[in-house]
Amino acid sequence: MQITSQSAMWFLPFVCPLCLYVAWSDMRTMRIPNLAVIALLGVFMVVGLIILPLSEYGWRLTHVVVVLLIGMVLNAGGLVGAGDAKFSAAAAPFVAFGDMRLLMAVFAATLLSAWVTHRIAKYSPIRRAVPDWDSWDRGWDFPMGLALGGTLIIYLALGAIYGT
Template identity: 50%
Template sequence: MTALVLLVVAAPVCFYVAFSDLRSMRIPNWTVVMLFVLFAIFGPVLMPLPEYGWQLLHMPILLILGMVVNAVGLAGAGDAKFLAAAGPYLWVADLQVLIVIFAASLSAAYLSHRLAKYTALRALAPHWQSWSAGRKFPMGLPLAGTLVIYLALGAF
């Protein structure tokens, strides 16, 4: 039940994050704040307070990790902030499953983005900045996809 409720509240934000990153190569700060606020509102209702506290601890840990990854140039700042805001939604015990979901999501996102970029599908959204971002890739797409798939698997 917890995963289902979190899926319902987080999925619209995740879809917007993916769209925004594809369109403008940016993850707006308000979406990251919204994702965290939704967990802050629904988390205490859905889980015991000690568990909720442990889940909240994921955010600063992932934010620090994301800052390091951003500092060495492996990801954008928006990606790091999104990962931190998504942290409370993720259970540490599911780390192996998360890695598999992320790998599949990243592969599918990259392949489908590049396929669309070099085919007539690009005409459906000709002004997206992600088409001409060179080697940069809109990581908001696989990150948001990973969170949605993870919560959906937990819910169903």
């Protein structure tokens, strides 16, 4: 992995609660709060400045712009929600560019797992515990915050263990 284990360990305790909140919020309301996206980017801006070399920090900030532009195009085409696009952009600088293939594999596995788990939970006793969640009754719409947040947590956890 290209991410250093040290940077992943620094990011993980700050990122994990935000990602869990995003997943919960997206399942509950089918929205990712802007405050959570801003907080995630703020974590990178502060912790990244402390832990990353300045040249790498600058390049990673460009990831935000590139992913946001791609997300805007996908959102305009109706392929992703606006919150998903914003969250992806805020999460982008946490990922080392050399780990993109690994990240895509982690995302694919997490997306499939999250979708199956959400669909099973929809028809289980779990639904009685949280009957007012919007994600239960949205047909084929899926709370992508569950998969996106999970992907970032898994990537950083793998980075903490296997990073350079």
